[in-house]
Amino acid sequence: MHTFEPRTDFSQRNAALMAAYQHCRSTTNRNALIHANLPLVWRVARQESQRSGHSFEDLSQEGCLGLIKAVERFDPGRGHSLSTAAVPWIRGAIRHYLRDRSHPISGSHHLLDLHRRGQALQHERQQQGLEPLPEAALAAAVGCSLERWQLALARQRSLQLASLEQPQIDDEGELSCLMEQLSDTRASELYARVIGWEQRRHLWRVLRRLERRQRRLILGRLLQNLTWRQLAEGSGLSPKVVQRRGERLLLELRQQLMPLLTS
Structure with missing residues (x-):
């Protein structure tokens, strides 16, 4: 760190x-x-x-x-x-x-705006005690096609994964990883059990030794509970291939963390 x-x-x-x-x-x-x-x-x-x-x-x-x-x-x-x-x-x-790259930026902003509007609408429905809209209905409500809405979702997921890896400067001026600031209630069972400061530092050292694509796969699966199909989007790989690779990585990760999880 x-x-x-x-x-x-x-x-x-x-x-x-x-x-x-x-x-x-x-x-x-x-x-x-x-x-x-x-x-x-x-x-x-x-x-x-x-x-x-x-x-x-x-x-x-x-x-x-x-x-x-x-x-x-x-x-x-x-x-x-x-x-x-x-x-x-x-x-x-x-x-x-x-x-x-001004044109891609404009497109990215539009996708982010779509996602914000969709999330706001779903939150409003939740406050009113209504069921969340399915994807197709939500896309229509924010004025875009289903494909465009799914693209906005994929864009938001990619930004969230990137934020887990990027350094962050907190109010005390300390440089840390957002991953280490996640509350236990938002983490998976495996991550939630690694609760000590030194344990989390060890977990981060283990993750940093992985290739970037492998690390993003692990973070997406463990911390965001994404499906293998969601993780395969934009990777050029089938969900089955991503699942095989992910399960192998998770097994290796558990083996490396086992001394911490049983201590």
Whole structure:
């Protein structure tokens, strides 16, 4: 788990790394400075991902390019800290990337709006003691085709899965994973039994060793109770293939977590 250092310690460490880079502008010194300031990239990328609906990972990559430019062009003589100077570079790189993809963004916003309207309608019916509308009726109620509504659902699921993997900065400035902040009541039985802080950290280390597609499969199954068919959507694989792979991964995960679950 990543954590922020206290502001004073972080500033001092940043100043020391910058001094080393100014003294010797080597790739090693530059990379050390970039690594120390990655939380800035994650913070801006998270904000822009929530605003635009684009992948946090893609925006983080673009933000890193902005951070590299900020480090290479930073002038300590201007009296600003690197973190202050870097944020505009990071945000600028991300928004340039988003502008180049303005049409997909518009489509993504429409799908997110459809999902919000559908959820609001279902919530209103629940408050009135009415049964939730089936998908076809709900699609008609929000003014779209069934296929379009299902696409909005798939888009929302992909964003939820991405948010489980992306770093999040809480009010205390601590960098953590949303996965570790989920309440036990929202988790599956397996996850709910892993209740200790160190146990959850171990679970996250196990998940991080998986390939990205495998991790998303496990998170979707364990934490969101998605069906194999839902998890197969957009993967290019049949639900049966996804199920076989998922069940094998779950078995391996249980074997690795068994000492924690029985302690």
